[in-house]
Amino acid sequence: MTTIISVSNLAKTYASGFQALKGVSLDIREGEILALLGPNGAGKTTLINTICGLVTPSSGTVTVAGHDHLRDYRAARELIGLVPQELSTDMFETVWATVSFSRGLHGKKANPAFIETVLRQLSLWDKKDSKIMTLSGGMKRRVLIAKALAHEPRILFLDEPTAGVDVELRRGMWQVVRQMRDNGVTVILTTHYIEEAEEMADRIGVITNGEIIVVEEKAELMRKLGKKQLMLRLGAALAAIPDALGTYKLELDADGRALTYSYDTRADRTGITTLLNAVRDAGLQVTDIETRQSSLEDIFVDLVRQSQ
Amino acid sequence: MNLAATRAIYLFEMARWGRTLLQSIVAPVLSTSLYFIIFGAAIGSRVPEIDGVSYGAFIVPGLMMLLLLTESTSNAAFGIYFPRFTGTIYEILSAPISPLEIVIGYVGAAATKSIILGLIILATASFFVPVRIAHPVWMLAFLVLTALTFSLFGFIIGIWADGFEKLQVIPMLVLTPLTFLGGTFYSLNMLPPFWQNVALMNPIVYLISGFRWSFYEVSEVDVRISLAMTLGFLGLCLVVVWWMFRTGYRLKP
Ligand SMILES: Nc1ncnc2c1ncn2[C@@H]1O[C@H](COP(=O)(O)OP(=O)(O)OP(=O)(O)O)[C@@H](O)[C@H]1O
Numbered sequence: 001m002t003t004i005i006s007v008s009n010l011a012k013t014y015a016s017g018f019q020a021l022k023g024v025s026l027d028i029r030e031g032e033i034l035a036l037l038g039p040n041g042a043g044k045t046t047l048i049n050t051i052c053g054l055v056t057p058s059s060g061t062v063t064v065a066g067h068d069h070l071r072d073y074r075a076a077r078e079l080i081g082l083v084p085q086e087l088s089t090d091m092f093e094t095v096w097a098t099v100s101f102s103r104g105l106h107g108k109k110a111n112p113a114f115i116e117t118v119l120r121q122l123s124l125w126d127k128k129d130s131k132i133m134t135l136s137g138g139m140k141r142r143v144l145i146a147k148a149l150a151h152e153p154r155i156l157f158l159d160e161p162t163a164g165v166d167v168e169l170r171r172g173m174w175q176v177v178r179q180m181r182d183n184g185v186t187v188i189l190t191t192h193y194i195e196e197a198e199e200m201a202d203r204i205g206v207i208t209n210g211e212i213i214v215v216e217e218k219a220e221l222m223r224k225l226g227k228k229q230l231m232l233r234l235g236a237a238l239a240a241i242p243d244a245l246g247t248y249k250l251e252l253d254a255d256g257r258a259l260t261y262s263y264d265t266r267a268d269r270t271g272i273t274t275l276l277n278a279v280r281d282a283g284l285q286v287t288d289i290e291t292r293q294s295s296l297e298d299i300f301v302d303l304v305r306q307s308q
Numbered sequence: 309m310n311l312a313a314t315r316a317i318y319l320f321e322m323a324r325w326g327r328t329l330l331q332s333i334v335a336p337v338l339s340t341s342l343y344f345i346i347f348g349a350a351i352g353s354r355v356p357e358i359d360g361v362s363y364g365a366f367i368v369p370g371l372m373m374l375l376l377l378t379e380s381t382s383n384a385a386f387g388i389y390f391p392r393f394t395g396t397i398y399e400i401l402s403a404p405i406s407p408l409e410i411v412i413g414y415v416g417a418a419a420t421k422s423i424i425l426g427l428i429i430l431a432t433a434s435f436f437v438p439v440r441i442a443h444p445v446w447m448l449a450f451l452v453l454t455a456l457t458f459s460l461f462g463f464i465i466g467i468w469a470d471g472f473e474k475l476q477v478i479p480m481l482v483l484t485p486l487t488f489l490g491g492t493f494y495s496l497n498m499l500p501p502f503w504q505n506v507a508l509m510n511p512i513v514y515l516i517s518g519f520r521w522s523f524y525e526v527s528e529v530d531v532r533i534s535l536a537m538t539l540g541f542l543g544l545c546l547v548v549v550w551w552m553f554r555t556g557y558r559l560k561p
């Protein structure tokens with residue numbers, strides 16, 4: 001897969017002296033959906049804004065389809081659409097005017113048919129002549145997305161696109177993002193809804209304190225860092241784990257009626273068969289079996305905790 | 309050049325102006341007309357001619373200049389300050405446009421507005437007083453040059469300002485007094501020699517004098533000096549704007 005954005009050793013120290021990015025390196029692949037996760041103040045917005053030219057980097061380089069984002073900024077920026085985190089809109093403009101303006105800013109010829117498609121896709125068509133100040137927060141967010149799409153970018157940055165958007169519309173937005181990806185657009189999004197990343201992303205990056213601590217295929221990340229647990233419910237309470245089962249790292253719950261076995265899904269042998277045989281040999285009666293896999297959320301919380 | 313972007317900014321700004329046409333045009337036309345009625349028609353009839361020009365006609369270039377300076381400055385300042393204030397400037401700064409293209413869009417729009425206003429004032433004035441234009445080409449040249457220069461100046465203020473009050477401070481507290489003192493209503497030759505020399509430290513004197521020369525061929529200072537002063541200030545503003553974009557001053561953290 002080809003790399004469309006390459007960030008290397010990017011650092012940003014704000015005028016206040018605060019270092020928001022500490023040498024970030026990241027390759028974004030063409031056509032993927034990359035989700036950036038991280039706690040408040042981790043540096044997600046700083047990273048995106050630096051790539052898009054809104055924040056001047058202190059050091060490091062960014063190339064967009066091979067173009068340096070500072071030296072060759074025209075070629076780089078033509079490819080990018082940005083939906084910022086803040087809801088900054090021209091309150092007195094109509095939806096149609098502001099979206100058309102965005103297209104013009106990128107030097108593209110007017111194309112009303114295309115803008116109509118974008119507005120329809122985002123369910124904004126019936127609002128096209130409304131002033132932006134009369135729209136709800138979620139609609140304004142979609143106007144910003146329409147503005148970012150107006151010039152047919154190949155790369156789309158969405159900084160918390162679904163903050164403050166209701167569940168139904170959020171699903172609609174996911175639909176739009178998938179459609180973008182199907183059209184070959186690379187999408188980079190940040191979010192605090194982990195299920196959103198789980199649902200949408202091909203790859204996931206986790207940022208804390210200005211550093212990327214992991215970037216991984218979503219499935220791989222969950223397999224690598226995810227734990228699986230097998231819980232055996234017992235017919236009769238145990239006072240302690242029987243000696244015969246001592247070699248397995250089991251946990252007995254407080255009332256002695258459940259044994260929990262944690263195992264690594266990557267291992268060739270998970271040890272489940274031998275465990276179950278040992279349980280039978282020990283004469284324990286099992287009334288129920290449950291398995292549980294850690295979610296992306298668990299993984300994220302673990303990662304962030306570890307890095308602190 | 310991304311001329312489409314410059315065009316988009318220019319048209320966007322002009323459309324914003326179009327929506328507030330009433331206050332944008334009627335207010336300055338009304339206040340300037342009052343000057344003509346009071347100073348030109350009423351009081352002017354009792355004031356002797358200055359350098360062979362009737363008083364009412366004499367004040368026309370100065371009043372046009374007053375309007376040009378304040379409107380260019382505040383229009384351009386507001387034009388760039390507003391997107392900074394609302395945050396929509398993100399879009400300009402992340403678009404494939406050069407600083408020059410941005411400046412042409414905003415400053416061009418602000419200058420166009422004040423040129424249109426200036427011409428409307430001129431037309432209004434000719435209703436009240438006998439206006440004569442000896443050098444129309446020079447008149448237009450001064451008009452355009454001044455509008456551009458002070459729109460650029462306003463653009464700088466709009467980037468520098470960190471609150472709405474600061475947008476008003478310079479036009480109200482600096483430009484208006486300097487224009488009044490710069491010979492809008494009188495000829496410098498009417499002042500005692502000491503005050504004449506003081507007045508010559510006011511750069512606006514040169515603008516008004518040059519502009520008035522293009523009307524009546526009378527001037528307090530050599531018209532070439534007027535032209536040079538205007539161009540010099542234009543150059544200075546260009547350098548400041550160039551520096552602002554280069555360093556990202558108040559535009560990019
Ligand atoms: N203009 C600025 N000047 C000084 N510090 C800043 C500036 N912008 C951001 N910061 C600081 O940089 C850090 C990273 O901010 P950033 O907005 O990138 O975080 P984020 O990961 O996007 O957070 P959130 O999830 O809350 O949006 C924060 O500590 C923030 O206070």
Ligand SMILES: [Mg+2]
Pocket residue numbers: 044045046085159
């Ligand atoms: Mg953020």
